[in-house]
Amino acid sequence: MDKDQEFNDDQNWKEDILNSLEGMEKAKPSRNLLPDIERRINLSETKQVSFAPLNVAAAIAVILVVINVLVLSRFMLVGNNENVSSPESATQTFTLVNDFSIYE
């Protein structure tokens, strides 16, 4: 067989391969596939439902932490303000204490 003939044969063969899907029918999956899918969907829905209370609990916990932080920071702010007292209030306190020092 000469080279040209071999080349042509190969080319024809390749074209046959490339066209080998012509007239192909569709394959069908097993009949159990739909029930399997529905089972998976139901399972994922159940999971979502069972996770719902956890999400609520997590949200409540976050809110509580935020409230605590706010209250604490406010408390500390007020405490600092009380510590920085003016000289006048210091004398008042002193006077007041003196008024009650009955053992002097």
Added chain:
Amino acid sequence: MNSHEDIIQAVVLGDKKAFQELYLAFHVKVYNTALGYVQNEGDAEEITQDVFVKIHQYAANFKGQSQLSTWIYRITVNTSLNFLKKKNRFAIFRFGKPDTNQPDFEHPGVLLENKEKSKILFKTIQSLPDNQKTAFILCYVEDLPQQEVADIMEISLKAVESLLQRAKKNLRKKLDFFAPTRRKNK
């Protein structure tokens, strides 16, 4: 039901019959597309399951900007490509290189006289880059019009034509390895 869009709306509202109707309308398309990629009936069924679970999960995201079939094909293509990537990744972990010794795939729908030839074709399709593989599978395995393939791949019609030309060129090159005269001369 009037249209696929009505069905998907019913699925969003939790209508189980609508979901079954959707499955009946699309399961063969999804399964055959997946089969073109993974070339294994068990894996194709697994992908079909994943695709329909995703359709159920994300039905509300379908806004009707494209045809429902285009949206479902897009999910199928992405799920199949991800499945192959994951499979190859695990194969690398187990054997150090992707699994190339997969047995020849015999598509159950291929005509009897084409069985052997199609086995070679499916083997060579595996070696194509992802975008060429997708264009080839959608056009020649799924037998979709090129415009629909362009919509699914979100590229132009010309880009699809170019991908198909390159895919065929690459396949011819790979087929050299299997050509009868070459095998004879070995």
